[in-house]
Amino acid sequence: MTDLFTSRPWLRHYDPGVPATLDLKPEPLPVLLQQAAERFADATAIAFYGRTLSYARLWAETNRFARGLLGTGFQPGERVVILLPNIPQSVIAYFGVLLAGGIVVLANPIFDAEGFAHEVRDSGATTVIALSMFHRLVEQVRAELHFPRLIYTNLKEYLPSSQRLLFTLLRQEQEGHRVPDAQASQALWFQHLVAAGQDGELPTLDAGDPAVILYTSGTTGAAKGVLHRHASLYINAYQTRMWYADAEEGNERVLCVIPFSHAYGMTACMNVGIALGATLILLPTFETHNVLHTIRRERPTIFPGVPPMYAALNEVREVRKYGLSSLKSCLSGAAPLPVEVQEGFERITRSRLVEGYGLTEAGPVTHANPLRGARRAGTIGLPIPDTEARIVDLETGQDLPPGAIGELLIRGPQLMAGYWNNPEATAEALTADGWLRTGDIARMLPDGYFQIIERKKEMIIAGNYNIYPRDLEEALYEHPTVIDAAVVGVPLPNGKTEVRVFAVTRPGERVSEAEVLAFLRERVNLPVVPDKIEFREALPRSFIGKLLRRRLVEELLSREQRS
Structure with missing residues (x-):
């Protein structure tokens, strides 16, 4: 054990009860749900606007859906695109497709036609499962x-009976949930498949079988399909579950507002929640006051989220009246967590909010700060059980000592099998001995905590200096009127790069450009400091809340070309 602590210094800082390694046999992913149904049959698995499903009911409907799907002629190995928000059907479809031997392709519910068509075409999907309100998008691509x-499935199908009637009367036509008759007659319906799936054999699954394809473009380039086997996602669910060392299985309640279509929501909300036998409190979208009302009504104990979500809750006046004291553990991912947001959220909730880290290619969770022990603000924390991490030189690839800045590499059982039908990209991302090149510039502190400095592709090279946007953004967050910030490098015609800053201030509060720049210069000791700031009402972010710096750069370049 001494040698293990020497090679993995982070193990000394694990919370009590978090193991250094898991003695766990990989299983097919549906085993997560099967085990929860066996152990917690009568416990509530899903809470959805007042409607609940027990684990026994959820497992039964998942099995029926799988059999109903096979009854249509579906064959194991076929790809199925799931275009659904966080509703009960998304959980049933996910595990049902896997039970039928299919490969799930998780699609972004706010896709445009081009992005959706790319995923259908690239994956070779034979089946699409979609919410009825997306019928225009689906039919456009199907043409x-x-x-x-x-x-197709309709949002009302799993609403309580009283809300189902109101939905039909008030929302179905207005919001476009009704599929035109001509199109509806050419489609299958989710509830019909569940009703039809009473009999039939299900295929035998193996942990090594392909399970899920998640598309990711990182910060640039065309979206690539990340292929995970059952084993990698099953393991990552338990690696993350063990981080909640004091969780009470069968009694936790997970607020699921991160989309299941994103790797973070899929694992940290759905799969981890089911591994805990927890109640999944489903919300299809993040709307600040709806989330607060849900917290007051449903009393969640675990809230995985992204920084903009916690920041939005921080800004609500009299937020404590919503009774946030039920929250115990909140794990932030997908983007850097500003210290100001972290401290503000903990003040109003008295819960523990810690920053973690992951990549779609890694299941996605690889690092997290301890939920009960010593955390390091501004770091992504420690590698989770059975995960190795190291820092290598950006040029030579040689290992670097603690404190040195280089590229973060990760190895563990949660890594992807590779990129779907893209061996060249796979070879570039995965080394011959199984390490994932993350593309993130980072350093390991002497005690084993890791700190992300910047995405390699987003580091700004200004003259002879490297500028890391997060350093400037963290300083901007300290200003009392700034609630969001972005720093980008804009290439100039003369070959140099200019540092540009964007900021969002609190509604109704004004601050001068000169004041913010003076504030920034006082806190950041850099050879290159921006000389102007552009104020915005909002910054471009992905559906998961990740800052899209490249859109700002593209907009600036387009604007300057027109001028």
């Missing part, structure tokens, strides 16, 4: 691409 099976 271009042929996929044999289209399965």
Whole structure:
């Protein structure tokens, strides 16, 4: 054990009860749900606007859906695109497709036609499962691409009976949930498949089988399909579950507002929640006051989220009246967590909010700060059980000592099998001995905590200096009127790079450009400091809340070309 502590100094800082390694046999992913149904049959698995499903009911409907899908001629190995928000059908479809031997392709519910068509085409999907309100998008793509099976489901199907009637009367037509008759007659319907799936054999699954494809473009380039086997996602669910060392299995309640279509929501909300036998409190979208009302009504104990979500809650006046004391553990991911946001959220909730880290290619969770022990603000924390991490020189690839800045590499059982039908990209990302090149510039502190400095592709090279946007953004967050910030490098015609700053201030509060720049210069000791700031009402972010710096750069370049 001494040698292990020497090679992995982070193990000394694990919370009590978090193991250094898992004695766990990989299983097919549906085993997560099967085990929860066996252990907590009568416990509530899903809470959805007042409607609940027990684990026994959820497992039964998942099995029926799998059999109903096979009854349509579906064959194991076929790819199924799931275009659903966080509703009960998304959980049933996810595990049902896997039970039928299929490969799940998780699609972004706010896609445009081009992005959706790319995923259908690239994955070779034969089936699409979509919410009825997305029918215009689906039919537009179906006119271009042929996929044999289209399965629609309606938001009202799992609402309580009273809300189902109101939905039909007030929302169905207005919000476009009703599929036109001509199109509806050419599609299959989710509830019909569940009702039809009473009999039939299910295929035998193996932990090594392909399970899920998640598309990611990182910060630039065309979206690539990240292929995970059952084993990697099953293991990552338990690696993350063990981080909640004091969780009470069968009694926790997870607020699921991170989309399941994103690797973080899929694992940290759905799969980890099911591994805990927890109640999944489903919200299809993040709307600040709806989230607060849900917290007051449903009393969640675990809230995985992203920094903009916690920041939005911090800004609500009299937020404590919503009774946030039920929250115990909040794990922030997908983007850097500003210290100001972290401290503000903990003040109003008295819960523990810690920053973690992951990549779609890694299941996604690889690092997290301890939920009960010593955390390091501004770091991503420690590698989770059975995860190795090291820092290598950006040029030579040689290992670097603690404190040195280089590229972060990760190795562990949660890593992807590779990029779907893209061996060249796979070879570039994965080394021959199984390490994932993350593309993130980082350093390991002497005690084993890791700190992300910047994405390699987003580091700004200004003259002879390297500028890390996060350093400037963290300083901007300290200003009392700034609630969001972005720093980008803009290439100039003369070959140099200019540092540009964008900031969002609190509604109704004004501050001068000169004041913020003076504030920034006082706190950041850099050879290159921006000389102007552009104020915005909002910054471009992905559906998961990740800052999209490249859109700001593209907009600036386009604007300057027109001028």
